[in-house]
Amino acid sequence: MSSRVSLLVVLSAFGCGGESATRPDATPDGFDRSALLEHIGGSVLLPIQGGFAVRASELPAAVDAYCTALDGGSVGATQAAARTAWASATDAWERADALIVGPAAMDNRALRDRIYSWPLLSTCGIDRDTAAHWTNPASYDITTKLANVRSLAAIEYLLFATATTHTCATAPNGWDALAAELPRARCRLASVIAHDVAGAAVTLHAAWRPDGGDFVGELARAGESSSIRSAHEGVNRITDGIFYIDRMVKDMKLGEAAGIAVNACGSVMTPCLREVELQYGDRATFAIRANLLTLREAFTGTTGTASGPGFDDFLIAVGHPELAERMLANLDASIAKAAALPDSFLGALSTDYQSVVAAHSAVKLFTDDLKSQFLTVLALEIPDDVAADND
Numbered sequence: 001m002s003s004r005v006s007l008l009v010v011l012s013a014f015g016c017g018g019e020s021a022t023r024p025d026a027t028p029d030g031f032d033r034s035a036l037l038e039h040i041g042g043s044v045l046l047p048i049q050g051g052f053a054v055r056a057s058e059l060p061a062a063v064d065a066y067c068t069a070l071d072g073g074s075v076g077a078t079q080a081a082a083r084t085a086w087a088s089a090t091d092a093w094e095r096a097d098a099l100i101v102g103p104a105a106m107d108n109r110a111l112r113d114r115i116y117s118w119p120l121l122s123t124c125g126i127d128r129d130t131a132a133h134w135t136n137p138a139s140y141d142i143t144t145k146l147a148n149v150r151s152l153a154a155i156e157y158l159l160f161a162t163a164t165t166h167t168c169a170t171a172p173n174g175w176d177a178l179a180a181e182l183p184r185a186r187c188r189l190a191s192v193i194a195h196d197v198a199g200a201a202v203t204l205h206a207a208w209r210p211d212g213g214d215f216v217g218e219l220a221r222a223g224e225s226s227s228i229r230s231a232h233e234g235v236n237r238i239t240d241g242i243f244y245i246d247r248m249v250k251d252m253k254l255g256e257a258a259g260i261a262v263n264a265c266g267s268v269m270t271p272c273l274r275e276v277e278l279q280y281g282d283r284a285t286f287a288i289r290a291n292l293l294t295l296r297e298a299f300t301g302t303t304g305t306a307s308g309p310g311f312d313d314f315l316i317a318v319g320h321p322e323l324a325e326r327m328l329a330n331l332d333a334s335i336a337k338a339a340a341l342p343d344s345f346l347g348a349l350s351t352d353y354q355s356v357v358a359a360h361s362a363v364k365l366f367t368d369d370l371k372s373q374f375l376t377v378l379a380l381e382i383p384d385d386v387a388a389d390n391d
Helices: 005-013 034-073 078-097 104-113 123-135 149-159 177-206 215-220 230-243 244-259 286-300 309-317 321-340 345-351 355-376
Strands: none
Touching: 005 123, 034 078, 034 149, 034 177, 034 230, 034 286, 034 309, 078 104, 078 149, 078 177, 078 286, 104 149, 104 177, 104 215, 123 149, 123 177, 123 215, 149 177, 177 215, 215 230, 230 244, 230 286, 230 355, 244 286, 244 345, 244 355, 286 309, 286 321, 309 321, 309 355, 321 355, 345 355
């Protein structure tokens, strides 16, 4: 190889368990799409969901310990431990975020945004909630909150922000009364959100597992006893997720942050810090590396513990080994450029700007093929939100 219970409700919304109309695959090329779906679903994506669920489950206790230490007036190593637990959970989520398909993609990605809402983040909204939750904890209901004031993104801000000023045009109600209690207030809100994220991680993992919602089985059985009408359609859903590398990694994480693409700052070939992912914890480099690792595993079908059919094999099967070789080489070059980035992405933008430009250029070589020949030779459709992008 070159290189389901409330969960039933979740998946029924996606169409699982309903009648399915079986239709033959798009082209009689002999490639076993069902095998690819079974392998990528079971050996690549399911373990990633499980890995995230483990890391997310460790976060609430770490944050709660930090809050207790703050209450006692002696923080010790608890703040660093909470930040480390957040980083571990976030790194694990970035692996999953790189290829969203199935449960996390339903309802306009509602479950995904509950876990990690970036680029949606309202620091002013979080400041308001910090004051409101501290003043009256019983009145705070996280289930009513918008995505931009919850998730791992909000926890990051609450754990890493050191400024004592708010980020709103006018002071939130109760903000001025926080004074020296601000760290405790931020921690207590972070705790509530961390517990919610951990719960969402359990829901997501169970929705994938064979003994839960069995989305992994939905993929493997596409075109048979599945809501997915054909194995080829299942493959197209996977490739829709793969386009994360184009929209999010190339354009947003690298391009907009570096001023290579149109951004909120209006900068051209100079950094736009407002666009940097995970800027409070300075974790953007790690996120990009995690995203690319997931992509490589899906493209090649090879992980640290399993090997099976991947998209490179699909390309070879339909008579385009040179495209498979070139795309893998460009993907590996992208991974190398991401590995060469300073761990501090903010530092890279400041003192090693060309390394960010080089990473963007490398990723673009891969996505240029992804958006053109890859889709054409495999008879796949481009995601609607990418179709108008000509870069």
